Amino acid sequence: MNRIYTASPSSIIPFSFIGQFDSKIRIIQAGVWLLLAFPLWLATEAIAPQIVQAYTARVDLAIDSLPQENYETVLRRAEAVVRTAVQRSFDQDILVTEVSIIVTVQNHGRIAPVLTLDVSRVQWKQIPDPQRWATYFKTARSLLLFESQTILPDPEPTAKPPATTTPPSKH
Template identity: 50%
Template sequence: MIQSIARKQIAPLGLWVLFGCTSISWLITAAIAPEMAQAYTARVEVSLISQPDESYANFLRRAEAIARAAAQRSFDGDILVTDVAVTIIGQHNSAIAPILLLDVSRQNWKRRPIVSFWATYFPGTQSLLDFSQPSESNQPPESEPNQ
């Protein structure tokens, strides 16, 4: 009879020891190695409106400057950001079209923070936005030859 009582008490005691060791092991692991941080891509979209009488080349330079600032701000603002995707959308008169997409990793940006190196340019944007040569009305009048 004493043996049967001892066996009944040993089984629950063994479960408690096993459960206790597992819990202590889990707590130590959680304290030493906390959960890994989740890295992610920051996505930024910026609209850029053309200035009166602005050339497409100048409009594109402004777009690059804005993309550069947005990428740098995204990396500086959050240490978990591993990649940045900046889309610049241009508006000229009533037309709207994408100008460039800057897609770069933190490591590449740190090594070479040059927008034109990492950006994808949309070749049809100048036509879509109807940036054309200055019209004749914007040209200074030509002087007539003396007769």
């Protein structure tokens, strides 16, 4: 008669000392696979290294003009804000290789970009001056009506009557 055994693979081995070698053999096989995998990984990295995941940080800044402030003062404040934003962007993330900033100014309800700055980390380390790397928008002054902020005198409250002209007489 046939007997059917339902047993685990380790109990099929009749000798207990062979069962001890079975687990050691599995550990050795795993070690061999790991030892083969490391040189293979090293070879693929040497042939085709991973691409560095660097990127550009983009920042949009908005500034409100203060009362009685002229355009040059607004530009100086914009440059100071840009300097801080660039340095902060590079300090916060080491993968940032470039920073791109646009500064817009609001003056009496009108909004216009006044400057943009594009700089790499290497350039900023060499010369950390926003005036060197900034591009200024020439039309911003007129768009924000900084040129026409001179106060015009009020027209006279009394209007002069129109002058009457008499047609020339023909004699």
